[in-house]
Amino acid sequence: MNSDRLLIIGIPALVAVLVHLFFVIVMEGGWTVAAPTVSAKPQVIQASLVSLSKADQTAAKPTSKPKPKPKPKPKPKPKPESVKALEPKPIPRPDPIIPEPVLADDNKTSTENQLARLQKELLDGLMDLPEAEGQALAKEVSEVQQVAALMQARITQNWRRPPSARNGMEVLLEISLVPTGDVVGISVSSSSGSIAFDRSAIAAVERVAQFSEVAVLPISDFERYFRRFPLRFKPEDLRY
């Protein structure tokens, strides 16, 4: 009789609690599914952001030569802030390096050379990082980061900022790739408020058209990180 009581009260109580727990988990999970994929990518992209803004300078500099000197100074300060959260190490390195190639290459204006150097620096910096942190994901992350760094460099090269660009502007694009690296979709997921600025960011991606770098990644990593990923454009180096 006692066991019967237990059955009639215990089972319903258990089921009632389980039903609600399940519902809460499904709801929480359902809502956060988008968040983890996004947060994994911003790491990659944010690193590129920092360099984006710098590289952007590099792109801007060849056209406007008088500016090169004032820029190197303001840059170091804003960059650490944006980079800090993600990877303190790789960013400081590329940053000092980038201004140099820009200045040196200014004369030659051989952007190819510049790009190659930039990529190499970023690669080295990123490859050091996982070892320093020495943890589980190291290899996969380093590969993904290498690719992200290359992509970032390419986008940076192709980005022509409009004159209306200001510090603090930020546009978040959602890029869709296919495994060959072809860009199949670009959409603005969070506008900067300036249409010209948003358009410049879209144009930069369109100009790249194909990110052949992703072809080296295993398909699972591609699906996880690059099938759809957010890309942030944020100039922080401007003086106004």
Added chain:
Amino acid sequence: MTDELSVIELIMGASLTVKLVMATLLAASVASWFMIVQRVIILQRANAELLDFEDRFWSGMDLAQLYREGSTAIDEGFDITGGEALFRAGFKEFSKLSRQENMDADAMVEGSRRAMRVALMRESDRLEQHLPFLASVGSTSPYVGLFGTVWGIMHSFRGLATSSQATLAAVAPGISEALIATAMGLFAAIPAVLAYNRFAAKVDALLNRYESFVDEFSGLLQRQSYAQKRDQAQ
């Protein structure tokens, strides 16, 4: 900016009234699920019990023997419910009355019938227990949820009145959080209403079968009592 608001965060950020509403609804939902599962178990058991008892009853075994078996089961600590409880109530009353001198046959049947009615009432109480709760959760919890939502939206718009520029971002979290209350109300209400309707129909069907058993059994008793009287008269 890439983080979406999680539901839990939203709930934690809600005002006290909305939180209270949500807590009430959660409690109502848990309680109604508890009762739903309990009813399912109890009704299924009652159904199986009745089928089993009817099998035994119509198998042609001696009714006194059946009664004695039930008595030993009670001694062993089992609860006798359902059809067997009706049978025991009627049979006990009948044998008590038939032991009395110059008892009218009709009165004997009437007495045992009354005893079975009482047992039937008890059974129907047992089966219908908690059903009113399900009905009221089903009918009121959407309103309670709606109250929480209206209250939450009221608050978020009031906050908007004092701020100089009206942006969607200023009210959206408040509204989103308030709407959770309505969702919870519906979440509690829908299963409760479905379960109430289903259980009410099932209980009705069971009670009908009990009643027809009572009629059949009193028919048997009537035949028995007239046969007894005739024997006594001869």
